[in-house]
Amino acid sequence: MxxxxxxxxxxxxxxxxxxxxxxxxxxxxxxxxxxxxxxxxxxxxxxxxxxxxxxxxxxxxxxxxxxxxxxxxxxxxxxxxxxxxxxxxxxxxxxxxxxxxxxxxxxxxxRETRRIYHLNEIDEGMEDTVGYKAYNLSRMVSLPKIDFPEGFVAAIGCFRDYLAYNNLFEKIASLIETFKKEEKSVESVSTAIGLMILGGDIPPNVRREILNAANKICKGKVEGCYFSVRSSGVGEDGELSFAGLHDSFLNVRFGELLSAFKKVLASLYNPASLSYRLKMNLFQMEMAMPVLYQAMVPSRTAGVLYTLDPNNPDRPECILSGNWGLGRVVVEGQAAVDTFYVSRNTPHAITQQKIGSKKWMLAPLKTGQARKVPGKLRDKPCLSPLEARTIVEAGLILERFFKKPLDVEWSLDEGGRLWILQARPLKIQPAKRVQRPELSEVLKRHRVLLEERGMIAYRGIGAGPARLVTENDDLSQFPAGSVLVSRYAPPRLAEIIPRASAIITDIGTTTGHMATVAREFRVPTIVGTEIATQVLEPDQLVTVDAERNIIYEGRIEELLHHQLLEExxxxxxxxxxxxxxxxxxxxxxxxxxxxxxxxxxxxxxxxxxxxxxxxxxxxxxxxxxGSNPRAFLKRGGKRLKSQIPIDLILIDLGGGISQKAAQQTHVSPDQITSVPMQEIWAGLSSPGTWNMDPIPVDFKGMMSSVTRTRSSEVMGNSLPGVNLGVLGADYVNLSLPLGYHFTVVEAAVGPKPENNYISFRFAGGVTDITRRSRRASLLKNILEKAGFKVNVNGDMVNARAIDLTDRQIRQNLHLIGRLIGFTRQLDVLLKNDADIERYLAKFINQAVPPEKE
Amino acid sequence: MPLKILILDDEPIVGQRLKATLEKEGHNVETFVNPLEAVSRLEGKTFDIVVTDIRMDDMDGIEILELVLQKSARTKVIMITGYATLEVARESLAKGAFDFIAKPFKLKEMRQAIEKAVDALQQENPGNPAGN
The missing domain is CATH 1.20.120 (Four Helix Bundle (Hemerythrin (Met), subunit A))
Structure with a gap:
């Protein structure tokens, strides 16, 4: 046992x-x-x-x-x-x-013995399982507004299975020994291993999994479905050091996916790769080769973006090269292409362009052959200024994420939609890093707008025009690369965080939702400055130094470059x-x-x-x-006396009810000492919350009718048929299972924002499910406006707010109190959908009084 | 004026991060994870500021402190440790440490300690801030 x-x-x-x-x-x-x-x-x-x-x-x-x-x-x-x-x-x-x-x-x-991972299934820290190329891509695919072709990786397990299935481990090892001892030349060893690998059989499980994954991407239509098949090397230093050493194949037909797998594996042992490993003393590391499969984009124009000019890294310019058709001629530098120098600053104007006489291109898909560029296209730029700008914007979002200058492969399809195929760090020789004047001297020349205000939530440097975002702004209009400036840090801002070059808030903490998202997307962030929204002008160009916690006027290239080129x-x-x-x-x-x-x-x-x-x-x-009010009263619970038609038993964990009421069986609202309960009660009993209009049924009777069947139906048997409040000095748990709904509120209020939270759950109602779901989504609107993170599942509303300032939590608890009153009455008051709207409008109109400083 | 700073901590991350920050401030920084190597370097060169961990496997940070001050009394020694106890702090300060920082610390705290050390160096030798 x-x-x-x-x-x-x-x-x-x-x-x-x-x-x-x-x-x-x-x-x-x-x-x-x-x-x-x-x-x-x-x-x-x-x-x-x-x-x-x-x-x-x-x-x-x-x-x-x-x-x-x-x-x-x-x-x-x-x-x-x-x-x-x-x-x-x-x-x-x-x-x-x-x-x-x-x-x-x-x-x-x-972690797992899985052989195949889709790009969106790759977790943090799996670089040794899926290789650096696939890993980097997987980090990027979560960035919104950037499209990547679908893909999957045949992970390290496939490689090992292949070698084991064909008994190659030892044979390869002994051949490599002969090479290391210089008994045999690199060419002969490479050829021998290459032949062994290409001659092997793919184990049935690997074969099946690769084809299944590919088939899913082709949505079952394998005819006309093409892939790029690339090496995704595993190594100490990321893929950078092995760049270009291993093979990649474009336009691979479905029927050739397996042979391409073998070819990529074989390239792990090509002469360049073996020599490099010997030179860098890398043979003690395991040699392995995950293989990356990505759907091909039928590209009209494709090419490469360098987010910095490797020869002039101090210039605020990107280099963009492209050609008609597939991008390979650009990557391999084989043919004349167009080159554009594009400003790194918005609006990313083209500062210089060299239009090549493009004689050759790789035709998209099917043939993938080199073919002559039609005469009228030869001398025409392959990109419009707008397209160039779109590509640069995407490249800079990626650069901000990796905090490194990048080499980005991109493609525009026939419809002009941008696809990012690859992005890797761009190597800039230290010698090319121009000696610039002492950074501290440069900084002295710039006006400081804010200094040592608030806390750094994510370290780094970002610059751009300040964009003040308020509650009702259309977030989809947020321009990429701007500095997000906001009074609060509500969860809804999460969607624009990846597009921001930096974030500054007046109120917020390093532990809030937003700080967490900022860290996820590596956006330099300063929270809790108190006055940023007043000090920073709309569209004012600023540099946010979230290392020293200073916000400067203007764009300080030296500071930005220092970060990009940092070791x-x-x-x-x-x-x-x-x-x-x-x-x-x-x-x-x-x-x-x-x-x-x-x-x-x-x-x-x-x-x-x-x-x-x-x-x-x-x-x-x-x-x-206990299962009824009596059971709780017998054990020290106290009934709340009030005009509000809600039968509530209170239980004190300590500090929740005034000492003076210790011996009483009934308490009045003013004897509640629990801070969160006081706020909820204030909301619940505020004027107008309880509708006193004449109503069709006996309202009081309705509210107190104990419909235990209904409540146990919605809550399993987890709650007794009692409206119960469990109170502490700074804690409340209120469960209201009676009537036709159930509501559970739990809240803690303390001096530290990280311990503050409110959770609110609501479900039920006697109306049909459509109307209940409708109501759920209306509740969602109200709660989201107040800064809650809300999940709706059918008619069940689950809302949670964390990391609130003292004032926010009080306001929100007041709101919750009013919501409880509001929702209690809905079924009785609402006869049709129009009523819902009317009562909701009424509710919102009475909303939380505007905030005063 | 760039200062000569030596950083010793058996956790490589400490030197790595401090070096990046302090070099950005314009200082010359050398980092060590092995106390014995640091000692041999300290014997060959005088530093303006030495930052050392207190508890390391091969050697105690207090020994480093004593050694540094013996050789160059004007060098400012800043102690860091993950086991912050008042006792250790008191001992190191009594033995002449300039400041004491507990891990984990904010880079800003270290920057401020260094700035304080720079001020002290300047006051002791106004004509030559780095004391060279």
Whole structure:
């Protein structure tokens, strides 16, 4: 028997004895406290992702260890109060902790034995599995507004399978030994290995998986479906060092995908590659070759963009070369092409162009043959100024992401749509880096607009015209490369973050949604400046130094260049990458819906999920100790006296209700001392929230009618038929399962924004599902405007707001209070869809009073 | 005026990141992860500022501190450590350390400590800020 099962059996005997209510509360309070401590720790780690801190491995190890201890202690408390109902949570914790330990040790985690990965399935840190070319592409495909051809990679597993299936490991190794000992020439060794590889058979599983993946991309129509097949090398230094050493094939027909696989594999051992490895002493590393497959774009014009001129890296210019047809003639420099020098600054004007006499082009698809360029096109520029601008804009978005000058392969299809095929770091020789005057001297010449205001959420340098974004702006109009300036940091701004060159907010913290997204897309970000929206003029050109926390007037090329040409950005340090990887197993919250089938110990994917799970289950255990108001009143619950038609029992965890009311069975609203509950109540009881118009049915009767069947239907059996508020001084959990809806609000208010949150869940109603879904989406609008992140699933609304300032959280709780009142009445008041609109308009009109400083 | 700065920490990340930041400020920076190598370098060259970790496998940062000050009393030594205890801080300050920073730290904190050291160097030797 497994130790865990033994433990389960043993602990199970502790029996079903009733745990005293007071003990239950104490444990629940403990869980809340430890969750808070854990959230602070996670926020602290997440904050380190901004690049402003120097931290070492010990910090990472210690943090993970502390986190595990907190979560384990909570798991213990949960099992204590539920008579060991959730022993499986220990397995989840141990499994996750084990994975984190492996990440921390810096070992390459052999994640999966999968052979094929689609580009959008490649995770952080998988560069050794899929090779650098595929890995870099996979990082880029998540950037919005840039199109990449669909593709997949035959990962390192395919390579190993191939060698094993054909018994090639040892043969190749011994041939390479002869080369290293100079017993045989590089050509003869290369030819011998090449022949062995090309003569091998592809293992059936690899064959099947490659063809399946390709077939999916061709959507079953393999005729006329073409691929590029490229090497995606694995190596210490990224693909840079091996650039051009391995083969790529364009216009590969479906029927040739497998032979192309072998050809790319063979190119791993071509003479240039072998000589390079010998010279660089790289033979101790495993030689392996993932192979990247991408759908071909039928291109009208294609070419290469250098985001900097390698010969004049100080000039704010990109070099763009192109030709008609496929881009290979440009990449390989074989034929005359058009060359454009395009300004790096908006609006990216062409400063100089050399139109080549383009005699030859590669015809798109089918033949892929070189053919003569039709006479009338030969001397015509292959790009319009607008197209050049589009390409440069995309290239600079990628450059901002990688913080390196790039070499980008692009293609325009017949419809003029831009596709990015590849992007790799552009090598700029140190000798070419012009000695410039002392940076600090240059900086002195620029006017400082803001200094040491707020906090750095992501380190780096960005410049562009300041663009003030307000609540009602159409975000799709945000110009790429602008500096995003905003009063708040609401989640809705996430969609434009990847297009911003830098971000500045008046209010916000390094732990908020937006800071997290900014880090994901590596956009230099300063939050909490308080006055940026007042100081910065619309469209004023600014340079944001999110390293020293200074905002300068104008565009300081020297500063931007210094960053681009820096040897290595902090993002590539090992500690930073490890932190990034471990945070993926710690910080995200996937379990947001307690009614979802995966809301189980096994369904927890991160430490945050586990914390959420424990919290929810502990709370349910608390509620399940009674099934009616009497049961809770008997145990110290107090009934709230008020004019509002809502029968509410309050339970005090400590500090939630005035000491003076300790002996009472009824309390009045002014005896509530729980800060979040006070705010909710203020909203709930504010004038106009409860409609006092004459209504068709007995309203009060309707509200108090206990429709237990309905509520247990929507909530499983997790809630008793009681409107219950559990209060702490800075905590509230309000579950209102009665009537035709259920609402659950949970909130914490504290001095630290990272511990503040509000979660709001709502579902139900007696009307048909169309109207309920409609209402759900209307609620979504209201909540999103207030800065909540909202998920709607059918008629279920799940909203969550985190990282709020004291004022924001109070305003939002007030709003929630009003929403509760509003939603309670909907079914009674609403007779048709027009009513919904009318009441909604009314609700919004009474919305939160405008904010005053 | 560029300063000569030596950074010693057995975690490579510390030197790596400080070097990038301080070179941007115009200083000349050398980094070491091995205390013994750092010692031999310190014997051959006088630095304006030495930044050293306190706990390392081969050698104690306090020993480095003593060694540096013995050779060049005007050198400012800044101590860093991941095990910040008051006791260690007190000991290193008593033995003549210029400042003390606990890991993890913000680059700004280190910059400020360096700026303070520059001011101190200038005050001690007004005509020649770097003390050369």
């Amino acid at each position: 497994q130790p865990v099962h033994l433990l389960k059996k043993f602990l199970g005997h502790r029996g079903r004895e009733q745990i005293p209510f007071a003990e239950l509360f104490k444990r629940f309070q403990d869980i809340l406290d430890k969750n808070n401590a854990a959230m602070e720790l996670i926020a602290d780690m997440d904050g380190k992702m901004g690049g402003d801190f120097v931290f070492d491995r010990k910090y990472l190890t210690d943090s993970v260890h502390k986190l595990k201890q907190l979560v384990l202690a909570n798991a213990y408390d949960l099992n204590f109060i539920t008579n060991n109902q959730f022993l499986a949570i220990y397995d989840t914790i141990e499994k996750l902790a084990k994975e984190l330990e492996i990440e921390l040790s810096g070992q390459m985690v052999i 290595s950005a902090f993002e590539v340090t090992r500690e930073f990458q490890v932190l990034r990887r471990i945070l993926k197993k710690i910080a995200p919250l996937y379990l947001t819906d307690p009614n979802a089938p995966n809301f189980t110990p096994r369904g927890c994917r991160t430490f945050h999920d586990i914390m959420r799970f424990i919290h929810e289950k502990a709370f349910q255990a608390l509620l399940q100790t």
